[in-house]
Amino acid sequence: MRSIAIINQKGGVGKTTTAVNLAAALAEAGNRVWIIDLDPQAHASLHLGVGMEEDYLSMYDVLTDDVPLDQVRYQVDDNLWISPAHIDLAAAEMELAGAVGREIILRDKMQDVSESYDYIIFDCPPSLSVLTLNALTTANEIFLPLQPHFLALHGLSKLLKTIDLVARRLNPNLKLTNVVYCLYDRGTRLANEVINDVEYFLTDQRNTGSVWSDATSFDTRIRRNIRLAEAPSYGQSIFQYANDSNGAQDYRSLAMEVMQQTQAA
Amino acid sequence: MRSIAIINQKGGVGKTTTAVNLAAALAEAGNRVWIIDLDPQAHASLHLGVGMEEDYLSMYDVLTDDVPLDQVRYQVDDNLWISPAHIDLAAAEMELAGAVGREIILRDKMQDVSESYDYIIFDCPPSLSVLTLNALTTANEIFLPLQPHFLALHGLSKLLKTIDLVARRLNPNLKLTNVVYCLYDRGTRLANEVINDVEYFLTDQRNTGSVWSDATSFDTRIRRNIRLAEAPSYGQSIFQYANDSNGAQDYRSLAMEVMQQTQAA
Numbered sequence: 001m002r003s004i005a006i007i008n009q010k011g012g013v014g015k016t017t018t019a020v021n022l023a024a025a026l027a028e029a030g031n032r033v034w035i036i037d038l039d040p041q042a043h044a045s046l047h048l049g050v051g052m053e054e055d056y057l058s059m060y061d062v063l064t065d066d067v068p069l070d071q072v073r074y075q076v077d078d079n080l081w082i083s084p085a086h087i088d089l090a091a092a093e094m095e096l097a098g099a100v101g102r103e104i105i106l107r108d109k110m111q112d113v114s115e116s117y118d119y120i121i122f123d124c125p126p127s128l129s130v131l132t133l134n135a136l137t138t139a140n141e142i143f144l145p146l147q148p149h150f151l152a153l154h155g156l157s158k159l160l161k162t163i164d165l166v167a168r169r170l171n172p173n174l175k176l177t178n179v180v181y182c183l184y185d186r187g188t189r190l191a192n193e194v195i196n197d198v199e200y201f202l203t204d205q206r207n208t209g210s211v212w213s214d215a216t217s218f219d220t221r222i223r224r225n226i227r228l229a230e231a232p233s234y235g236q237s238i239f240q241y242a243n244d245s246n247g248a249q250d251y252r253s254l255a256m257e258v259m260q261q262t263q264a265a
Numbered sequence: 266m267r268s269i270a271i272i273n274q275k276g277g278v279g280k281t282t283t284a285v286n287l288a289a290a291l292a293e294a295g296n297r298v299w300i301i302d303l304d305p306q307a308h309a310s311l312h313l314g315v316g317m318e319e320d321y322l323s324m325y326d327v328l329t330d331d332v333p334l335d336q337v338r339y340q341v342d343d344n345l346w347i348s349p350a351h352i353d354l355a356a357a358e359m360e361l362a363g364a365v366g367r368e369i370i371l372r373d374k375m376q377d378v379s380e381s382y383d384y385i386i387f388d389c390p391p392s393l394s395v396l397t398l399n400a401l402t403t404a405n406e407i408f409l410p411l412q413p414h415f416l417a418l419h420g421l422s423k424l425l426k427t428i429d430l431v432a433r434r435l436n437p438n439l440k441l442t443n444v445v446y447c448l449y450d451r452g453t454r455l456a457n458e459v460i461n462d463v464e465y466f467l468t469d470q471r472n473t474g475s476v477w478s479d480a481t482s483f484d485t486r487i488r489r490n491i492r493l494a495e496a497p498s499y500g501q502s503i504f505q506y507a508n509d510s511n512g513a514q515d516y517r518s519l520a521m522e523v524m525q526q527t528q529a530a
């Protein structure tokens with residue numbers, strides 16, 4: 001079982017689009033996949049058309065109340081489940097400020113889960129708040145979606161510091177294993193420059209024993225493709241909405257690489 | 266004097282790019298412009314090449330310590346100043362949790378400012394946290410940068426609720442005055458659909474007396490243009506970096522509309 005947190009505190013880089021479509025591609029290939037949406041915007045939930053009823057149970061209830069995770073899991077397709085977020089999660093930072101072990105509530109609740117999955121994928125908000133920390137203490141690995149733009153590169157050092165602290169204090173299993181290039185504009189000089197910088201950094205850090213020293217980037221780069229931005233408005237994954245698009249092709253190819261890694265492990 | 270908060274809790278929609286380049290265009294036209302960067306990512310500061318020294322004074326010191334705003338203002342060009350952010354602002358939510366009047370610290374500090382400006386522009390993080398609230402209690406108006414994508418549309422109702430609460434409880438002058446379409450892909454069906462939805466909403470809300478009832482969208486739409494994403498890596502505005510690009514043209518046109526509004530008022 002691989003449990004993967006999709007994080008990057010830079011906004012709008014493709015976290016949700018990757019969480020949903022990678023999960024859908026892995027499910028299509030026969031894996032049992034569970035998405036956990038920790039973003040108060042609840043975009044992963046919306047993307048799959050879940051959480052539209054008035055008072056549905058959500059991750060807010062799991063983190064702030066006695067509701068077990070098993071009660072907050074909805075099946076959306078063959079082999080694909082989601083635990084939706086809720087806008088009330090935005091207040092969780094304050095509501096949990098005084099809670100004992102506020103960063104490991106989710107890991108604690110995971111103990112009582114009765115089903116097993118091949119992949120658990122956490123979608124996180126664009127911040128390093130208590131919600132993201134709950135994903136980081138529960139997951140075993142991190143995928144970092146990265147838009148190859150200069151501003152997107154700049155926040156990485158803070159992100160790596162936070163990951164390192166979590167690994168040392170709360171979750172020794174945690175590793176940044178993969179970088180996924182998203183919203184990739186093929187052929188622009190900027191994309192190539194930023195990608196070269198990242199590749200140089202990853203190679204330079206190899207075998208230094210840090211939390212990211214084994215990280216590599218996937219060969220698959222997710223190209224900018226308007227179909228990926230249209231799919232959420234129909235409550236569908238890219239495969240249901242535009243099965244022949246570049247977006248569908250890229251996320252299938254990404255899922256293939258992920259499965260090959262799983263086999264090799 | 267117009268004081269404008271650039272907010273949208275959706276990440277990566279063009280807040281920083283708009284704050285920096287609109288400010289630069291207004292300054293080029295002879296207005297005295299002051300940018301206040303409240304985003305812990307400090308991207309507006311980085312975009313203008315400020316805050317690279319080790320222990321520079323920043324908005325963190327203003328909000329959490331006795332440092333006056335006048336000591337945290339650096340001139341970056343003719344008629345253009347910036348008060349930089351700092352990564353330590355990320356902890357401000359927790360550090361200020363118990364502070365008296367934590368949402369109005371900035372407004373309080375504004376009382377002691379010795380200079381006058383034509384425009385004050387606040388760049389905000391992608392969340393409705395205490396940092397954004399400080400901008401909302403200080404500014405008189407809000408510009409909402411909006412990427413015409415479905416997911417970007419979905420968070421608007423929460424944003425409007427928050428703005429309404431701030432206007433009622435903390436800042437009766439606050440109005441959402443303008444929407445700016447950013448990262449506009451001309452000719453895509455999605456963009457047209459989302460823009461139609463927004464325009465319908467704005468017209469429908471006209472004269473209802475709410476905080477957004479007078480809001481309109483600018484005629485200028487900021488087109489997607491790779492030069493806008495390259496400029497920050499040189500610490501420059503779009504005008505210094507690529508003066509003949511679509512990006513420069515669009516932000517000049519936007520500044521023209523803003524100045525026409527100011528004249529008409």
Ligand SMILES: Nc1ncnc2c1ncn2[C@@H]1O[C@H](COP(=O)(O)OP(=O)(O)OP(=O)(O)O)[C@@H](O)[C@H]1O
Binds near residue numbers: 014039183230
């Ligand atoms: N490869 C792509 N091509 C075109 N549009 C994309 C692509 N990936 C994501 N998008 C669109 O870009 C916007 C940002 O993507 P997304 O919401 O997945 O990013 P995010 O990192 O989850 O954002 P946030 O920080 O707000 O959580 C969305 O409107 C999405 O539909």
Ligand SMILES: Nc1ncnc2c1ncn2[C@@H]1O[C@H](COP(=O)(O)OP(=O)(O)OP(=O)(O)O)[C@@H](O)[C@H]1O
Binds near residue numbers: 308488
């Ligand atoms: N019109 C545009 N054309 C091309 N790239 C753009 C445009 N506007 C912004 N960008 C790029 O898109 C990315 C997101 O923009 P920006 O950082 O301004 O958004 P933001 O809303 O401030 O993000 P955050 O939520 O992280 O603060 C950046 O890499 C920026 O350089």
Ligand SMILES: [Mg+2]
Binds near residue numbers: 015016017043
């Ligand atoms: Mg998201």
Ligand SMILES: [Mg+2]
Binds near residue numbers: 280
């Ligand atoms: Mg920004």
